[in-house]
Amino acid sequence: MKIQSSKEFKLQREVEYGTPEQNKAVREIVAGIKQEGDAALLRYTERFDGAVLTPAQLRVTPEELEAAYGRVEESFVTAIRAAAVNIRAFHARQKRNSWMDLQPDGTVLGQIIRPLKRVGVYVPGGKAAYPSSVLMNVIPAQIAGVPEIVMVTPPSTGGSEGIDPYILVAAAEAGVHEIYRVGGAQAIAALAFGTESIVPVDKICGPGNIYVALAKREVYGAVDIDSIAGPSEIVVLADDTAEAAYIAADLLSQAEHDEMASAILVTPSQRLAEEVAAEVERQLLTLPRETIARASVENYGAIIVVESLNEGISVVNRLAPEHLEIVVNDPMALTGAIENAGAIFLGPYSSEPVGDYFAGPNHIIPTNGTARFSSPVDVDDFIKKSSLIYYSKEALLRDGAAIMELARREGLEGHARAIEIRLEKEAKGGDGNGEQ
Numbered sequence: 157m158k159i160q161s162s163k164e165f166k167l168q169r170e171v172e173y174g175t176p177e178q179n180k181a182v183r184e185i186v187a188g189i190k191q192e193g194d195a196a197l198l199r200y201t202e203r204f205d206g207a208v209l210t211p212a213q214l215r216v217t218p219e220e221l222e223a224a225y226g227r228v229e230e231s232f233v234t235a236i237r238a239a240a241v242n243i244r245a246f247h248a249r250q251k252r253n254s255w256m257d258l259q260p261d262g263t264v265l266g267q268i269i270r271p272l273k274r275v276g277v278y279v280p281g282g283k284a285a286y287p288s289s290v291l292m293n294v295i296p297a298q299i300a301g302v303p304e305i306v307m308v309t310p311p312s313t314g315g316s317e318g319i320d321p322y323i324l325v326a327a328a329e330a331g332v333h334e335i336y337r338v339g340g341a342q343a344i345a346a347l348a349f350g351t352e353s354i355v356p357v358d359k360i361c362g363p364g365n366i367y368v369a370l371a372k373r374e375v376y377g378a379v380d381i382d383s384i385a386g387p388s389e390i391v392v393l394a395d396d397t398a399e400a401a402y403i404a405a406d407l408l409s410q411a412e413h414d415e416m417a418s419a420i421l422v423t424p425s426q427r428l429a430e431e432v433a434a435e436v437e438r439q440l441l442t443l444p445r446e447t448i449a450r451a452s453v454e455n456y457g458a459i460i461v462v463e464s465l466n467e468g469i470s471v472v473n474r475l476a477p478e479h480l481e482i483v484v485n486d487p488m489a490l491t492g493a494i495e496n497a498g499a500i501f502l503g504p505y506s507s508e509p510v511g512d513y514f515a516g517p518n519h520i521i522p523t524n525g526t527a528r529f530s531s532p533v534d535v536d537d538f539i540k541k542s543s544l545i546y547y548s549k550e551a552l553l554r555d556g557a558a559i560m561e562l563a564r565r566e567g568l569e570g571h572a573r574a575i576e577i578r579l580e581k582e583a584k585g586g587d588g589n590g591e592q
């Protein structure tokens with residue numbers, strides 16, 4: 157990995173997100189699905205995933221879900237159940253309730269919280285299969301009370317029409333029954349606009365590669381999306397107390413996701429910078445996904461040597477990473493200064509994969525600097541709110557003049573008159589129903 161100063165470092169997102177070719181390809185795929193529905197969905201699935209399907213084969217059957225249990229180890233089922241307990245407990249704390257505030261004049265104001273009706277969850281399955289992302293998508297939706305959860309995931313790597321059995325078992329454990337074997341931009345477009353086989357959804361959540369992330373951005377507006385949760389990112393802010401081998405391993409844990417993943421060390425220690433660079437090289441040699449991880453660290457990785465931890469914090473806030481590890485003498489003391497980071501891991505034992513799989517917080521986290529304004533997936537992603545306004549006669553008589561003043565200053569006489577007609581009637585003796 158290249159060691160450089162903060163001045164030499166050039167932030168990738170200052171160039172366009174995705175190449176022009178990737179952006180163009182995604183726009184064409186989305187338009188194709190919109191115009192041709194299933195026919196385009198099957199064509200793209202053959203082209204990008206090598207799976208030749210008929211419309212009847214798009215949906216996973218209950219028998220396939222059942223059969224998947226026979227293809228996974230018991231230890232996997234035990235582990236995914238334990239992870240689900242932690243994820244459920246963490247997200248249960250986020251549940252909101254409707255509320256109403258009854259004021260002394262009889263006015264009632266409030267918010268009604270309802271779950272979204274139908275959501276689509278994307279579970280990646282291209283370069284790796286992500287059963288953990290099933291739980292991260294589905295559990296918060298269930299806690300919110302979403303009645304219809306539909307999952308999409310690409311057919312397994314290698315061109316089989318099957319889906320990775322670990323993903324299917326995770327879905328069965330989570331209680332998802334509507335699953336389609338489609339992935340990439342075509343799956344996102346099918347969820348957003350519907351096809352003959354897939355009923356459209358209200359919102360799409362879930363992580364994915366650059367094609368998935370760009371497609372979510374493209375369909376936003378027709379449906380809601382969680383955030384741009386694209387290729388994974390890790391930034392480690394470390395001082396001289398950090399163990400180089402741990403830091404290198406954590407950087408590679410994210411680099412191995414995708415050639416476009418990004419792994420960056422920020423440190424005031426030249427010694428640590430050099431040791432981590434050497435460790436990354438050493439550990440890469442035995443990593444099964446060496447080719448992907450090497451491409452990631454070469455193209456999107458960096459070791460940035462800063463003057464001080466304070467300068468390091470500024471660099472981190474500018475990067476706004478998906479994951480931030482703070483591995484310094486007193487990590488808690490720095491946490492308050494971190495303004496932009498999707499998830500913050502403190503100390504030498506909070507290795508990033510702890511959060512990817514098990515601790516409980518969600519691993520679907522904004523990338524590409526969007527942690528500046530968006531948050532990890534949570535229960536709030538699956539609800540909507542309606543405001544509730546009940547004004548009593550007393551309250552309208554009190555506030556009417558102010559409302560008419562504001563309406564007339566906006567030149568909206570119709571608004572003013574809607575209030576005035578009531579005030580005038582009350583001035584003449586009211587409607588006699590005595591309502592307060």
Ligand SMILES: NC(=O)c1ccc[n+]([C@@H]2O[C@H](COP(=O)([O-])OP(=O)(O)OC[C@H]3O[C@@H](n4cnc5c(N)ncnc54)[C@H](O)[C@@H]3O)[C@@H](O)[C@H]2O)c1
Nearest residue numbers: 280281282283310339340363364365387388413414520521
């Ligand atoms: N940010 C997060 O919260 C988070 C969480 C988990 C995973 N991730 C990321 O999710 C991604 C998973 O990627 P993946 O590739 O393994 O699976 P994926 O399911 O996201 O993508 C696979 C799909 O990409 C499409 N595709 C591949 N090459 C294409 C091309 N040339 N043109 C058009 N479409 C093409 C195919 O349709 C394929 O089905 C990784 O980048 C990983 O870092 C992010």
Ligand SMILES: N[C@H](CO)Cc1c[nH]c[nH+]1
Nearest residue numbers: 286288289388389512519
């Ligand atoms: N690190 C990914 C989020 O960027 C999540 C994940 C799932 N499995 C392994 N990792």
Ligand SMILES: [Zn+2]
Nearest residue numbers: 388409410512
């Ligand atoms: Zn990961």
